[in-house]
Amino acid sequence: MRRTRCSVAFAVVALAACATNPATGKRQFSLVSEGDEVAIGQEEAQKVTASMTVLQHQPAQDMVKRVGMDMAKVSERPDLPWNFTVLDDPVVNAFALPGGPIFITRGILTYMNSEAELASVLGHEIGHVTARHSASQMTKQQMAQVGVGVASVVSQTAAQYAGIAQQGLGILMLKYGRDDEKQADGLGFRYMMKVGWDPREAVKMFQMLQKTSGGDKEGRPPEWMSTHPDPGDRAQRAEARRKELDAKGVNLDSLKRNREQFLRAIDGLSFGEDPRDGFFRGSTFYHPGLALQITFPEGWQTANQPQVLAAREPNGKALVQVQVAKGANPDEALRAFFSNQGFSNVREVQVPTSTGASRSAVFDAQTQQGVVQGETTVLTLKGRMYQVLTVAAQGNPQAVDGIHRQVIGSVKEVTDPAILNIKAPQVKVVQLPRAMSAEEFYSQFPSVVPLDEVLVINGLDRGTQLKQGDLVKQIVGGTAR
Numbered sequence: 369m370r371r372t373r374c375s376v377a378f379a380v381v382a383l384a385a386c387a388t389n390p391a392t393g394k395r396q397f398s399l400v401s402e403g404d405e406v407a408i409g410q411e412e413a414q415k416v417t418a419s420m421t422v423l424q425h426q427p428a429q430d431m432v433k434r435v436g437m438d439m440a441k442v443s444e445r446p447d448l449p450w451n452f453t454v455l456d457d458p459v460v461n462a463f464a465l466p467g468g469p470i471f472i473t474r475g476i477l478t479y480m481n482s483e484a485e486l487a488s489v490l491g492h493e494i495g496h497v498t499a500r501h502s503a504s505q506m507t508k509q510q511m512a513q514v515g516v517g518v519a520s521v522v523s524q525t526a527a528q529y530a531g532i533a534q535q536g537l538g539i540l541m542l543k544y545g546r547d548d549e550k551q552a553d554g555l556g557f558r559y560m561m562k563v564g565w566d567p568r569e570a571v572k573m574f575q576m577l578q579k580t581s582g583g584d585k586e587g588r589p590p591e592w593m594s595t596h597p598d599p600g601d602r603a604q605r606a607e608a609r610r611k612e613l614d615a616k617g618v619n620l621d622s623l624k625r626n627r628e629q630f631l632r633a634i635d636g637l638s639f640g641e642d643p644r645d646g647f648f649r650g651s652t653f654y655h656p657g658l659a660l661q662i663t664f665p666e667g668w669q670t671a672n673q674p675q676v677l678a679a680r681e682p683n684g685k686a687l688v689q690v691q692v693a694k695g696a697n698p699d700e701a702l703r704a705f706f707s708n709q710g711f712s713n714v715r716e717v718q719v720p721t722s723t724g725a726s727r728s729a730v731f732d733a734q735t736q737q738g739v740v741q742g743e744t745t746v747l748t749l750k751g752r753m754y755q756v757l758t759v760a761a762q763g764n765p766q767a768v769d770g771i772h773r774q775v776i777g778s779v780k781e782v783t784d785p786a787i788l789n790i791k792a793p794q795v796k797v798v799q800l801p802r803a804m805s806a807e808e809f810y811s812q813f814p815s816v817v818p819l820d821e822v823l824v825i826n827g828l829d830r831g832t833q834l835k836q837g838d839l840v841k842q843i844v845g846g847t848a849r
């Protein structure tokens with residue numbers, strides 16, 4: 369599995385233990401004790417919930433906890449502090465942290481159609497935990513990078529800015545190797561069977577992931593797919609396991625799917641990106657809740673994360689980031705910022721703004737790659753303070769002054785009611801009054817997304833005949849951006 373890595377690490381850390389893997393029963397080197405594993409996972413889970421929003425929808429949270437806990441309890445490690453949380457994130461994703469915390473997104477739930485499908489994803493993630501994949505893969509140092517979004521940046525030293533600029537924008541996910549993925553699939557299947565979930569739903573889940581072209585509007589692949597290779601391959605393996613059960617005479621029809629319960633629990637969830645969390649039109653960012661508007665240079669890469677908004681010159685020559693500033697006034701916020709280590713040549717400058725009180729300064733920052741130059745402004749808008757920080761890569765100091773001033777000059781209060789009142793589309797579960805085809809459903813119960821997307825989220829094909837009383841998802845409402 370990870371033998372090379374383990375033995376290299378073993379040579380360095382002489383006290384590494386050789387322990388039995390609880391899920392696989394095999395002996396393996398482990399650099400992390402169970403206590404450490406749990407502690408690391410809890411610490412990382414706090415970072416996740418601090419930097420991402422937990423979904424406010426009790427029926428969905430309750431369902432995910434119930435389906436997850438049922439399987440965790442029949443796993444090889446029932447006594448870990450298991451915890452299952454739905455994040456309010458449109459990306460199609462699920463991930464596990466060492467020792468028990470498991471996260472799944474609103475995005476992936478809106479694409480599922482039964483509790484058994486949900487069980488297939490949660491079972492897989494539980495498998496990563498019980499087989500100690502992350503614990504065996506990671507040192508604490510690697511873990512420290514997980515979940516370090518650009519979010520915590522105010523409290524970090526200047527040295528870290530350059531690192532962020534180079535990595536691009538923070539990525540939360542761990543990648544496991546192919547063998548680990550296969551093993552997690554196998555373990556997930558085991559837990560599904562123990563609880564009595566219909567394994568055929570796992571096949572549907574993989575097929576859905578294959579069809580989903582994008583987890584978001586930018587057409588990026590769903591996160592879960594990019595960290596979980598070959599859904600087609602996995603669908604085939606799941607299918608092979610199903611055939612084995614058939615051959616053994618297991619009556620699959622007697623197993624649980626809980627389609628109706630699932631759909632009732634996700635009825636009313638937002639679908640796709642929620643514009644209330646902020647959205648871009650061209651290079652201008654709007655945040656309806658904060659009434660904040662800001663424009664970045666044309667053609668820059670942008671990312672809107674819960675605690676930070678960032679834009680990056682495509683070749684990494686400069687980075688601008690915006691976040692809520694802490695302190696009683698701009699002066700105090702700026703002083704707190706520069707109290708971090710690594711800054712030199714800090715000079716206050718005047719940067720014109722069209723908003724309330726502001727303070728600005730230019731600075732040099734010591735990084736691993738050498739000294740970089742930056743400029744920052746703390747400004748006030750509608751009683752909130754924001755810090756805008758511009759950092760230039762080495763050899764490109766001229767990027768700072770012009771760009772920073774341009775971005776600061778673009779900050780405005782949003783007054784357009786169409787933007788202030790914008791809403792996300794929602795999943796609406798419809799009970800069919802009569803039998804109809806999938807296409808008829810689409811014309812009789814129109815959605816704000818194309819037919820093909822409605823088919824994918826319902827696991828339907830063109831021409832599928834639906835029965836009277838069937839529950840089908842429709843995507844309604846929302847405001848065009």
Ligand SMILES: [Zn+2]
Nearest residue numbers: 544549552596
């Ligand atoms: Zn996985």
